[in-house]
Amino acid sequence: MRYAIVSDIHANLPAWSAVLDDIAREGVDGICCLGDIVGYGPRPRAVLASVRQHCENVVLGNHDAVVAGKLQPSEFNLAAREAIEWTRERLGEDGQAYFAGVPLTLRGDGILLTHGDAAQPAKFCYVTKPEQARASFKASKRDILFFGHTHQPGVMSCSGPRETINKLPPRDMILKPGTRYMINPGSVGDPRCSSDLRASYCLFDSKTLQLRFRRLEFDVDEYRRDFAASGLRHKPFFLRVLDAESVREGVVADHRQSVDAGIAEDRGARLRVGGAPVSANWNHSQTLAPAQVAKRCRRRSKIGLLFAAILLLAGAAVAALFWPTTGIPPLVERDAIPTQRGDTEPVRPSGARHVTPVSTEGAAQPGLDHELIMTDESWEDPNEGRN
Numbered sequence: 001m002r003y004a005i006v007s008d009i010h011a012n013l014p015a016w017s018a019v020l021d022d023i024a025r026e027g028v029d030g031i032c033c034l035g036d037i038v039g040y041g042p043r044p045r046a047v048l049a050s051v052r053q054h055c056e057n058v059v060l061g062n063h064d065a066v067v068a069g070k071l072q073p074s075e076f077n078l079a080a081r082e083a084i085e086w087t088r089e090r091l092g093e094d095g096q097a098y099f100a101g102v103p104l105t106l107r108g109d110g111i112l113l114t115h116g117d118a119a120q121p122a123k124f125c126y127v128t129k130p131e132q133a134r135a136s137f138k139a140s141k142r143d144i145l146f147f148g149h150t151h152q153p154g155v156m157s158c159s160g161p162r163e164t165i166n167k168l169p170p171r172d173m174i175l176k177p178g179t180r181y182m183i184n185p186g187s188v189g190d191p192r193c194s195s196d197l198r199a200s201y202c203l204f205d206s207k208t209l210q211l212r213f214r215r216l217e218f219d220v221d222e223y224r225r226d227f228a229a230s231g232l233r234h235k236p237f238f239l240r241v242l243d244a245e246s247v248r249e250g251v252v253a254d255h256r257q258s259v260d261a262g263i264a265e266d267r268g269a270r271l272r273v274g275g276a277p278v279s280a281n282w283n284h285s286q287t288l289a290p291a292q293v294a295k296r297c298r299r300r301s302k303i304g305l306l307f308a309a310i311l312l313l314a315g316a317a318v319a320a321l322f323w324p325t326t327g328i329p330p331l332v333e334r335d336a337i338p339t340q341r342g343d344t345e346p347v348r349p350s351g352a353r354h355v356t357p358v359s360t361e362g363a364a365q366p367g368l369d370h371e372l373i374m375t376d377e378s379w380e381d382p383n384e385g386r387n
Helices: 013-026 044-054 062-067 078-100 130-139 220-230 237-242 290-322
Strands: 002-006 030-033 105-108 111-114 144-146 154-159 164-168 180-184 199-205 210-216
Touching (some): 002 013, 013 044, 044 078
Antiparallel strands (some): 002 199
């Protein structure tokens, strides 16, 4: 079976639409969502409705869990907490009821799906290092585990008699029989890699063991409009990068390490496989890469600087027409200036005309200490030292 594996959509409708269009072109037997359908983003109702329509297999994310009342908002950082309260109001009881019935893990066709760590899925621990992946490998008998939560695509492989775990970059590959894998498809709606801000997901064929990572451009301008209309205060990572605001690279926790949803894992929850879930809709969205947006912003800045320079040069040229070439004249007191029409002594100007440069007040500038999207500076790595 061919699966599309998506994760961390975070209520980003333009990115999710772009990914759905790409999945339609690829043609798959089912879409698997690894959680965090909502949170941070401005279109939770539309995204949730679309996911419920197209995804036959969904596991619970930490943001989904708090909307369902399984986690307390107080355990989350400020940015996540404010978005959670805002999202809850817009989803209402129907959305909360849906998330309340979503399982923590799904198994079938030789794979396991979970949002974070597979050893204790109700705690939503981050897996960023090989030693952190070991507990998940020990907790599952399956050779292929898909997880999300970190927003960073990549692969952990476990092989050899010593069960050596290696961290691999996100690249297309054929998985080797006898080697175990933990695969993160990255984030659809909140990419957090400043070098590539496109939506990310992966395709997996359980028969041929072929794994392919996909990166998709999406309409950033549409997201900006949605975000501005929502009233949300905290921008997602990719938007802060495009606006040249300070960000912290790497994985930063949404919540405290001690968080626990208190949900008993249902090990009997199974994958469902149906027909192609998405019909192609090529004009659904006009995609615009974040890199293109950044390039366009840089071009506008250059044009603004060039315009200011032209104004300065023009002002200098006009001033030169009024000044004698011998230098700047001494100031002339008002009483000493002749006022009669028949005066032969010309009236000298009292100063040059000045051109005011274009103001840059309020523009976002790199290096300024803006508030981070993840505000608790003490949460460097929630799983540091965890085996």
